[in-house]
Structures are given as C-alpha cells and as structure tokens.
Amino acid sequence: MAGRSPLPTGHRHIRTGATHGLLHTWQSWGMARTLLTDDLLARIHDRAAHHDAENTFPHEDLADLADAGYLRAFVPEDMGGSGFTLQEVASEQQRLAAAAPATALAVNMHLVVTGLAAALHRTGDATTDFILRDAAAGEVYAFGNSEAGNDWVMFDSRTRAEPDGEGGYRYWGTKIFTSLSPVWTRLATFGRDDSDPENPLLVHGVVTREGTESRGDWDTLGMRATRSESTVLAGAHAPAARVYRRLAPGPNSDPFTFALFTTFEVLLAAVYTGIGARGLELAAQAVQRRTSMRTGASYAVDPDIRWKIADAALLQDSSVLQVRALARDVDEGYPHGARWFAQVVGLKVRAVENARAVVDIAFRVSGGAGYSAGNELSRLYRDVLAGIFHPSDEESAHATVASSILGPLP
Structure with a gap:
C-alpha cells in the first residue's frame, strides 16, 4: 500500500528539568513533527491518577487533545488536518501512553478509524473519505466491533444488519469494549446481513448515537478511564452513504x-x-x-x-x-x-x-x-x-x- 515517506528525522524540543522527571519518556522518538507538547502531556499526566481512582472519563484530556488538533492528526492537510503518517502517530501515541495509558488507549480507537480512512484515501479509495471530513469537523469516532464470544473477530458477527431498502442498514446487537463511550458522536460498526441466505454479507457502516445505548458497565481492574462500556445497537441506522463495505464472511484480501x-x-x-x-x-x-x-x-x-x-x-x-x-x-x-x-x-x-x-x-x-x-x-x-x-x-x-x-x- 503506497504512502508518503516519513519526514526527515530529527529531535523535537526536549524539555530540560521536565515536570515529574518525564524527560526521557516525553522527548522526541526521532520524528520531526508533534502535536503533543510537554506541557500538554504534563497536564494529562497530572489528571490520570484521579480518573483511575474515580473510574471517570477524562473529559479535560479529550478537550485538550482536540484543541491541539490531535483528533485530526491523520486527516490530510487539504481536508483540514495534519496529514500525519502512521509512524508519526505511533510515535505520539507512545508519548501519550507514557503520560496516561487509559487516555491514550481511549483516543486510540478514534485514531484507528481515522487512520484506516486515511490509509484508503492515500490509495485513491474515497469510500471512507466522509470519516476524514467528519473528523475535520470535530466528530469523535468510536470503534464498535468487538462482541462477546466472537472469536472470528472481524470475519463474522453476531450483530444483525438489516437492509433499510434504500442501500442503508439498521444494526441490532451488542458490542463490547466501546472506548470513548461517554463522548463518541460517530460509531464505526458492522453486522451480518442474512437477507439472502445464499449470499450472507458483513456490512460495515457508521451510525450516530440514535438507536444506541451505553450500558455503563465499565468497572475494571485497569484502563478505567477509557470508559469502554458495552453498546447496545437497537436499530442504529447507517444510511447508504455511510455504508462503506459489504464483504463475505471469513478472511478476505480487501x-x-x-x-x-x-x-x-x-x-x-x-x-x-x-x-x-x-x-x-x-x-x-x-x-x-x-x-x-x-x-x-x-x-x-x-x-x-x-x-x-x-x-x-x-x-x-x-x-x-x-x-x-x-x-x-x-x-x-x-x-x-x-x-x-x-x-x-x-x-x-x-x-x-x-x-x-x-x-x-x-x-x-x-x-x-x-x-x-x-x-x-x-x-x-x-x-x-x-x-x-x-x-x-x-x-x-x-x-x-x-x-x-x-x-x-x-
């Protein structure tokens, strides 16, 4: 898959006497660009213990990251983002995780969705460009695919995808580990369409919060601030323009x-x-x-x-x-x-x-x-x-x- 090469290597600003002694952890990972300043990471680090102890979502962290343009990191520059490569975002995610693991893991799900859309965009595939436009406009994406007991992971689904007769689908089922549960505005999800028993399809689309419910069941040993609650899909609708893949169950080369x-x-x-x-x-x-x-x-x-x-x-x-x-x-x-x-x-x-x-x-x-x-x-x-x-x-x-x-x- 083609993609532009990383920018020339070189150190970013390295803070001497960094807060909390995090000099080595937050310094450059060898990339040339960053959206996460040391001051931003220090603030996020200072809040992490509270959110872990209280099992609360780090709203302030997400606001700071959005203000820094981090939720648009993968969005191409001509669409209003920074056009970061996967290598650049991976470098930033290491630094963010060193400051606050749960915050990094939560925002990781938004970055996965926007990152895959950016990867397809670079190949000339525009089917997920709407995701990049959404992110540029401030929408927050969650990744709603995991299901209890589904060891096929992405190659089959317990969720029903019912055609709406106009090219779109309504989804019925329960997804687990939906990070960003309190704040997401768009959910990338999928389900199985068995309307033609001879030709079942796995249908990938994007829904809003309408027709969904978060169960509020996140009380875990660790990664507590991700608030990765179970999400019930009760007819959540993806219109035709937001259905981007229909694939046969099982491994594929799409x-x-x-x-x-x-x-x-x-x-x-x-x-x-x-x-x-x-x-x-x-x-x-x-x-x-x-x-x-x-x-x-x-x-x-x-x-x-x-x-x-x-x-x-x-x-x-x-x-x-x-x-x-x-x-x-x-x-x-x-x-x-x-x-x-x-x-x-x-x-x-x-x-x-x-x-x-x-x-x-x-x-x-x-x-x-x-x-x-x-x-x-x-x-x-x-x-x-x-x-x-x-x-x-x-x-x-x-x-x-x-x-x-x-x-x-x-």
Whole structure:
C-alpha cells in the first residue's frame, strides 16, 4: 500500500528539568513533527491518577487533545488536518501512553478509524473519505466491533444488519469494549446481513448515537478511564452513504481489511510500548533514589539491580524499534506480501508482552511502595494487563504466524 515517506528525522524540543522527571519518556522518538507538547502531556499526566481512582472519563484530556488538533492528526492537510503518517502517530501515541495509558488507549480507537480512512484515501479509495471530513469537523469516532464470544473477530458477527431498502442498514446487537463511550458522536460498526441466505454479507457502516445505548458497565481492574462500556445497537441506522463495505464472511484480501489490521495493531503496540517506557523510567528513578541500609550505597550500583534494569531496557528498546520499523513499512508499502498479517499481529503480541515484563521488573526493583494503590507503578501494572485482551490474542497470533510459514491447516 503506497504512502508518503516519513519526514526527515530529527529531535523535537526536549524539555530540560521536565515536570515529574518525564524527560526521557516525553522527548522526541526521532520524528520531526508533534502535536503533543510537554506541557500538554504534563497536564494529562497530572489528571490520570484521579480518573483511575474515580473510574471517570477524562473529559479535560479529550478537550485538550482536540484543541491541539490531535483528533485530526491523520486527516490530510487539504481536508483540514495534519496529514500525519502512521509512524508519526505511533510515535505520539507512545508519548501519550507514557503520560496516561487509559487516555491514550481511549483516543486510540478514534485514531484507528481515522487512520484506516486515511490509509484508503492515500490509495485513491474515497469510500471512507466522509470519516476524514467528519473528523475535520470535530466528530469523535468510536470503534464498535468487538462482541462477546466472537472469536472470528472481524470475519463474522453476531450483530444483525438489516437492509433499510434504500442501500442503508439498521444494526441490532451488542458490542463490547466501546472506548470513548461517554463522548463518541460517530460509531464505526458492522453486522451480518442474512437477507439472502445464499449470499450472507458483513456490512460495515457508521451510525450516530440514535438507536444506541451505553450500558455503563465499565468497572475494571485497569484502563478505567477509557470508559469502554458495552453498546447496545437497537436499530442504529447507517444510511447508504455511510455504508462503506459489504464483504463475505471469513478472511478476505480487501484493502479495507489490510488498512484496519495494520493501523489497529501498530497503534495498539505503540500504546503498550509507551507504558513500558514509563515503567522503565519509574524503575530507574526508584533505584537511584533507594539506598541500602546494609551497604549505604545506592541501589543503582547494585550489580543485580543493574542487570534487571538492563533486562528491562533490552525489552523496551526492541519494542520501540519494532513499532517504528513496522509503522514505516506500512507508510512506505514495504512488500511483506503474504506475511503482512503475521508481522502486525506479532508486533502487537511482542509489544504487550515486553511491556508487561518491563513493568514487572520495575515493580521488583522499586520496593514495596509500588504496591500502594495510589502509586503510579501500581496503576501501570494494572493498565498493562489489558493488552492481553485486545485482538490479536496469543492463540490467534500464533495461528496466523504458523499459517504464514507452514501454510493453512488442511
């Protein structure tokens, strides 16, 4: 898939004496453009603990991000946005996740929808251009596809899509993990049209809040501020102009599917890589601060502690480089061929598992203070666990990778 190359590399402004000691986490990831200033990230970071404790949505964060133009990051410049590449947005998402993981994961869903639309737009496919125009006008997109017990994920659906007789559809069903539930104004969703039993179709379209209901059932271990409530679709309507794909159930090679999976998996990997970055930084701060009563020396010079910190850094560095490289490959249309899906699902699994391992090491070297519910490291430990529930899970990823090497099962 063609796309313009990233801008020349170079460091953005790097804040000395950064608030909360987040100098390394919030500095440039090697990209030339940014919408997220250090001051903005500091404000978002300061609010994260409150929203986690109170299980509330970070309305102020979303307002600040909208004011910064972040919800228009993927929108082409000639349509009123910044025209960021996937690599640029992935870099920004790592920085945002280091400041507030739940805020980053919530806005990730809006970015996935607008990002896939931008990817199709770059190929000359205008079927989702209305999404980009919506985003430019200030609409907030949610991603309403996940369903309880649906291990086909995007290749089948329990939701009914009923034709309205005019080319549009009404949807009936329940979607889970709908991030941005309190604030979304547009929902990208899909369901199954069985009106022709010989030719069932998966119908992808966009609905408004009319004909939907959020259940208010989000009370979780981590990622609490995402407010990813279940959404009931009770006749929610996508008119013909907002139905952008009708596909047969099962795997397919439609460019929409490629754009969706690459954008979704890369940006998820970016969020969890950002959590790892913050975990590593907190670990370094903790061991530099702690002193052994037995030796009188800083834990930062203890050889066992240094080994653990190095282990964490080795994992973190690999995730940063992999996210950057695969995002660039998507932007530049690198010919991974039949192994594209194996590459992106593998990236997501590795990034999540690396982030979990990094945060676990940070916990081990930081002492008992991290076990306090109000400690930031405790919040990261809970937030990073959410990564195992996002598609693709380990089982699905292993099946995809095995098939890409050994061929499909007979």
